[in-house]
Amino acid sequence: MTEVLRSAALFTPEIALTTGLLLVVLVDASGASWRNTVGRFLTVATLALALFLALRLLPAGSPGASIFSGMVVVDPLGLFFKVILLAASLLTVLLFTFRNSRELFGLGHGEFYALLLAVTLSNLLMAASNDIVMLYLSLEMVSITSYVMVAYMKGDRMSNEASLKYLLFGAVSTGAMLYGLSLLYGMTGTTSLPHIQEFLTGDLSTQGRKAVYLTTFLITAGFGFKVAAVPFHFWCPDVYQGAPTPVTAFLSVAPKAAGFAIMLRFFFGSMAQAGTGPWDLAGTIDWPQLLMVVSVLTMTVGNVAALTQTNMKRLLAYSSIAHAGYIMMGVVALSANGARGMMIYLAAYLFMNLGAFLVVTLVHLQDGTFDLRDYAGLYRRAPLLTVAMGIFLLSLVGIPPFVGFMGKLYVFAAIVERGPEYWWYAVAAAVNAAIAAFYYFRIMKTMAIDAGNENKPAFALAFADGAAVFLLAAANFLPIFFWSGIEGWARQSLTLYAGR
């Protein structure tokens, strides 16, 4: 009982989300005419409250604690991710509404908010899980609720088809992962990540080491699916194209961040051992090489496939695959700096990607098209949108002074400082960043230089949408001025609670 009470005190953001989720469902079931407005208000309030609770969950300098008999941990690293994940959900609700998305227009509001809160809750659990049971459960909870979100347009074939593909790919990858986890349990005799680490750092024969290494392949399938890494990326373009754009925007940032959080926990917290410094880890199993190959393939496939895309949603899907490759550099580095680079990258990615998807949604609202060719002449019709989209794209390319550059800077630095045997990897990533610049600049050229759409009217942008685009664009370069604060926050968050 005392354990439950102690745990509940450190579990307040999740409890707030659960309560909010149930309230949203109740309000929607009431059938009253005010249910949509109240549902939206409740969702925003719940997310804001959870964010507030998450920010003050641990006193500064606290190493964290494990709760619910070691199933879940509350530590500074997890809190950083919780803040990113809650911010992603909050921004999604605030930026995308049933008014400014043509695809969601006329569909039920309550279910959407309830599903969004459910995904958020499971994302938080995923970022904090400390046990392979919890890891698998939260990963599946994120997946299953996102399948439903993708199929949100019930009468639309594309949306349902996308969802079915997502589901089948998810079932195969997580099935393989579960099989791997069961073998890992068999070999180590425990489901707790810290205990697995203890076991692996102990006396282990070469054969045993090889067996664990092979099992990691199976487990990586699940992580790879969650963050859309090659060769588990096939669902990504189809799902991003078929899903309603607000859902696409949300899925491209939040579950991806949670996926990287759990990768960090799994690989750093159980597959590596503490080295000389507090966070310089030496691998017990040789997994960085495996992930390095996956990461290089991911960015290359994503960038090369994006070159020929004409549908904006598909293009951004491939671009998000490539970004997963860059972010993975932070995991491969296996150092405190790598983890920090990854966290900064994910926070920056939130603003640039949500911004790009918001512009895509607004163009679709006005013109009803996702085709890049219809973006021609956009600068005459909507100068604000064009400039903002330019900022988001430059940030995605990684050009200073935008936040995307800072993210890339930190992960590249973390790789380069690992030593000469990692340099080819950094070079491969830099070449990829150059390839990526081509298709991002192509979008800008289409918007600003190409002729077309001369006779179409200027954009009728609602004030709220204009303000949202403006603020997001500002969020892409203003953080540079507070950089020491952000960097300090990320540095302080580099504590992974390793106890049971």
Add this chain to the structure above:
Amino acid sequence: MITLPHYLVVSAALFSLGMLGILTRRNAVNVLMGVELVLNSANLNLVAFSRFGPGNLGGQLFAVFVIVIAAAEVAVALAIVLTLYRLRRTPNLDEADILKG
């Protein structure tokens, strides 16, 4: 005497059959049956390891959760397959091809 290796062989066979089913079947419902086989192969592993291994109940507990997840997953999957069936009158996965990957 049935020992741990027997269980592992059966579970590996189940896993492979499940994957084979997922990869070769065209009917969505059959594919979902393959998914069930994969999940249950892991369950078999977990319970066998728990019984013959360290003697803790972690694996059996895990298996119970996996059963719940499998039920939830199939419920959602069947709902989506049904909606798709209403929209195009076929459960065949090959014909779900508007989105080209």
